[in-house]
Amino acid sequence: MLAALVLLSLTLFLRGNETMSPLKCKAFSRATIDVQNGPLVFSIVENLQLYNKRKEGMIHYNGYVKSPDANTYLERTIYLSNGVKTDKNTFTYKITRIVSAPLDTTSDDTFDQMWLENTSDNTTITLNIKNIREGIFTVSSPYSLQYTCVKY
Structure with missing residues (x-):
């Protein structure tokens, strides 16, 4: 009886470590990127949502871009699928599509x-x-630290 209880507890503990709750987190970031015509300043809210044991999700960008030529509104959603865990904290996703909102300029x-x-x-x-x-x-990403986000 005691052995069965220990085995059940161990199974639940190990299975609990394998499951991942959905992740929803937001961050505000401001990034300046120097290009040939002058700096681009991105002031955006980044919303990351991952579901289904982090195998699918989306990244939503919403904010403004200031360039030497114009100030524009940015609103894009990147849809992710086929997430594969490559190490403890890293996942690789297929980008299903990138969608611009109607007001994105x-x-x-x-x-x-x-x-x-x-x-x-x-x-x-x-x-x-x-x-x-x-x-x-x-x-x-492998290219740079993107942001620090707060779960909601």
Whole structure:
């Protein structure tokens, strides 16, 4: 009886470590990227949502871009699927599609300047998601630290 109880407890403990709750976190970031025409200043809210044991999700960008030529509104959603855990905190996703909101006035070329900080193409993205404190995560790519977000 005691052995069965210990075995059941151990099974539940190990299975509990394998399950992942959905992750929803937001961050505000301001990034300046120097390009040939002058600096691009991205002031955006980044909303990361991962579901289904972090195998699918989305990244939503919402904010403004200031360039030497214009100030534009940015609102894009990147849909992720086929997430594969590559190590303790790292996942690689297939990018299903990138959708611009109807009010988005930022050119694809300008958006790509920021997007290249995340991935080298529009087919896959690798994200390292590290829990640094209760409800606080750093999100980074192989190219750079992206942001620190707060779970909601």
